[in-house]
Amino acid sequence: MEEVKVEKPLNFLEKIIEDDLNNNRVPNGEIVTRFPPEPNGYLHIGHIKSICINFGLAQKYGGRCHLRLDDTNPEKEETEYIESIKEDIKWLGFDWGKHEYYASDYYDKLYQIAVNLIKEGKAYVDSLSAEEMKEYRGTLTEPGKNSPDRDRSIEENLRLFEEMKEGKHPEGSFTLRAKIDMASPNINLRDPALYRIKYATHPRTGDKWCIYPMYDFTHPISDAIEGITHSICTLEFEDHRPAYDWATSIDGIEHTPHQYEFARLNINYLLMSKRKLLYLVNNHFVSGWDDPRMPTISGVRRRGYSPESMKDFVARVGVAKVEGVVDYALMEFCVREDLNKRAKRLMAVLDPLLLIIDNYEEGKCEYFDAEDNPEAEVKTSHKVAFSKYIYIEREDFMENPVKGYHRLYIGNEIRLKHAYYVKATSVDKDENGNIIAVHATYDPESKGGSTPDGRKVKGTSHWVSRDHAVKAEVRQYDKLFKAENPGEATGNYLDDLNPDSLVVIENAYVEEEAKKAKVGDYLQFIRNGYYCVDNKDSREDHMVFNRTCTLKDSWAKQKAKMGL
RNA sequence: UGGGAUGUAGUGUAAUGGUAACACUGCAGAUUCUGGUUCUGCCUUUGGGGGUUCGAAUCCCUCCAUCCCAGCCA
Numbered sequence: 001m002e003e004v005k006v007e008k009p010l011n012f013l014e015k016i017i018e019d020d021l022n023n024n025r026v027p028n029g030e031i032v033t034r035f036p037p038e039p040n041g042y043l044h045i046g047h048i049k050s051i052c053i054n055f056g057l058a059q060k061y062g063g064r065c066h067l068r069l070d071d072t073n074p075e076k077e078e079t080e081y082i083e084s085i086k087e088d089i090k091w092l093g094f095d096w097g098k099h100e101y102y103a104s105d106y107y108d109k110l111y112q113i114a115v116n117l118i119k120e121g122k123a124y125v126d127s128l129s130a131e132e133m134k135e136y137r138g139t140l141t142e143p144g145k146n147s148p149d150r151d152r153s154i155e156e157n158l159r160l161f162e163e164m165k166e167g168k169h170p171e172g173s174f175t176l177r178a179k180i181d182m183a184s185p186n187i188n189l190r191d192p193a194l195y196r197i198k199y200a201t202h203p204r205t206g207d208k209w210c211i212y213p214m215y216d217f218t219h220p221i222s223d224a225i226e227g228i229t230h231s232i233c234t235l236e237f238e239d240h241r242p243a244y245d246w247a248t249s250i251d252g253i254e255h256t257p258h259q260y261e262f263a264r265l266n267i268n269y270l271l272m273s274k275r276k277l278l279y280l281v282n283n284h285f286v287s288g289w290d291d292p293r294m295p296t297i298s299g300v301r302r303r304g305y306s307p308e309s310m311k312d313f314v315a316r317v318g319v320a321k322v323e324g325v326v327d328y329a330l331m332e333f334c335v336r337e338d339l340n341k342r343a344k345r346l347m348a349v350l351d352p353l354l355l356i357i358d359n360y361e362e363g364k365c366e367y368f369d370a371e372d373n374p375e376a377e378v379k380t381s382h383k384v385a386f387s388k389y390i391y392i393e394r395e396d397f398m399e400n401p402v403k404g405y406h407r408l409y410i411g412n413e414i415r416l417k418h419a420y421y422v423k424a425t426s427v428d429k430d431e432n433g434n435i436i437a438v439h440a441t442y443d444p445e446s447k448g449g450s451t452p453d454g455r456k457v458k459g460t461s462h463w464v465s466r467d468h469a470v471k472a473e474v475r476q477y478d479k480l481f482k483a484e485n486p487g488e489a490t491g492n493y494l495d496d497l498n499p500d501s502l503v504v505i506e507n508a509y510v511e512e513e514a515k516k517a518k519v520g521d522y523l524q525f526i527r528n529g530y531y532c533v534d535n536k537d538s539r540e541d542h543m544v545f546n547r548t549c550t551l552k553d554s555w556a557k558q559k560a561k562m563g564l
Numbered sequence: 565u566g567g568g569a570u571g572u573a574g575u576g577u578a579a580u581g582g583u584a585a586c587a588c589u590g591c592a593g594a595u596u597c598u599g600g601u602u603c604u605g606c607c608u609u610u611g612g613g614g615g616u617u618c619g620a621a622u623c624c625c626u627c628c629a630u631c632c633c634a635g636c637c638a
Binding site for chain 1: 565566567568569570571574575576577578579587588589596597598599600601602630631632634635636637638
């Protein structure tokens with residue numbers, strides 16, 4: 001085997017890191033990154049990008065990546081979210097080892113740093129109300145002005161801050177603020193709040209604290225404490241970098257991490273805002289955070305996407321500072337490419353039409369070998385039962401075939417996959433003229449799916465034997481939104497909800513082999529799509545299959561072009 | 565109208581002063597026991613205008629467009 005080495009171009013973060021490494025700017029040459037979600041919701045596909053960047057960079061350069069739960073706002077955070085976050089990262093295949101941290105681990109240190117800041121005259125307790133503070137802050141074009149409390153004495157600041165911590169003041173009465181510059185063109189530097197009073201129970205620290213540190217104070221210091229070398233976040237934090245650098249240059253903080261920003265992942269047809277996703281969950285537009293239509297990690301997992309395909313997807317998207325919108329089609333491509341290689345092929349008929357093979361012996365049953373996956377290196381197969389009464393897909397028969405149709409119609413011969421060639425002879429109709437059965441004859445010579453004379457057929461249909469097939473529920477999932485940019489047209493994303501995002505087929509027929517399928521297996525229902533076993537609702541006696549995605553369908557395109 | 569950032573095919577990402585490219589999408593065809601897969605080909609690109617240079621996506625000037633920031637959220 002000849003190994004072809006393709007130099008993969010470096011993204012801008014890798015360039016920065018390699019440059020830092022080459023110039024000895026990294027302590028011990030060990031790259032330390034972190035993935036720092038706030039546990040206020042479930043992780044979504046956008047987070048996969050961040051996870052892959054942070055864990056991926058650490059892996060590539062032989063460093064480590066911390067998991068840090070940024071839990072500084074107890075009003076929004078829940079243990080349920082912490083658990084789901086950890087599960088989702090593991091599902092993707094990343095391991096933070098012992099490096100599981102919580103911003104709340106640093107509350108004591110943070111408090112001490114704040115006290116020191118006050119002692120140095122670099123922070124003060126402000127009694128301005130939220131509204132007043134807003135007024136004093138100025139606007140984007142006008143500088144702010146100093147709070148009357150800005151020159152409060154150090155002793156009084158110390159006393160008040162202590163009292164805040166002791167719970168002697170109500171929420172909103174005081175904040176601790178950094179003394180930076182009320183006239184800064186960067187609003188984040190106009191004396192940002194460092195601490196606020198909140199009488200909320202924290203998922204980890206309970207009621208120990210009633211003052212909680214703010215992001216701009218907590219995050220950089222947490223990074224410094226953990227020895228993070230490259231603190232990577234999304235673009236909207238660019239304006240916060242000066243605040244980040246202010247915090248990491250506080251006296252006594254020895255390690256200086258640096259912040260870098262990349263563009264977050266946007267995908268058309270999907271919503272990636274935690275707020276909107278939470279709304280969909282709370283108002284039952286979906287069954288939960290893990291509804292297979294949700295762009296959450298738990299949603300795509302339940303939908304049947306593989307972690308490998310998701311990682312491949314974000315790798316193909318790349319890392320840059322340009323904010324754009326990635327095509328949903330790229331994600332589907334990645335899923336199909338991966339699943340094509342590993343999904344076990346099965347036959348399932350979702351919209352059955354009875355096919356009666358008139359010259360096939362009544363009561364006879366044959367078992368054919370059906371290959372599990374034509375792409376597999378090691379070929380395996382399973383048995384599939386054949387008999388006189390067969391279900392085929394209703395759309396695989398046409399009484400009056402249109403141009404280009406090469407499936408079953410009267411007089412036409414097709415192949416039943418793995419089985420025989422059959423030729424349609426007549427149809428049975430009910431009193432309303434609906435076709436209820438198709439009659440056909442089979443060619444015994446074509447056993448196994450090919451004939452000695454080598455004649456070709458243009459169509460091959462999947463099928464199941466009526467008396468051997470198993471009934472199952474099949475959930476046909478499609479995009480949750482039918483607009484590329486939900487809400488763009490009317491201003492309300494709910495207006496773009498796809499009414500057909502879930503079509504449940506209660507009584508689909510699947511071949512017996514499907515009974516062996518387990519949660520986590522990747523399946524392909526031949527000529528139909530990729531499927532998985534639902535990880536919540538599937539039972540042995542009532543299997544539930546979720547459609548992960550359809551197969552590419554060039555016939556559907558062709559039909560659409562013909563206006564059918 | 566303050567500050568910060570970003571503009572390369574339809575989409576995303578490369579090319580760091582030396583032939584603009586890769587992937588997806590789209591289109592056409594070949595192969596095929598999945599109208600899938602695979603294979604082949606095609607389409608289309610440096611936001612505008614100036615300048616420097618033998619040579620500019622890249623450097624300079626200027627204009628334009630888009631995004632982010634006025635939480636006691638992260």
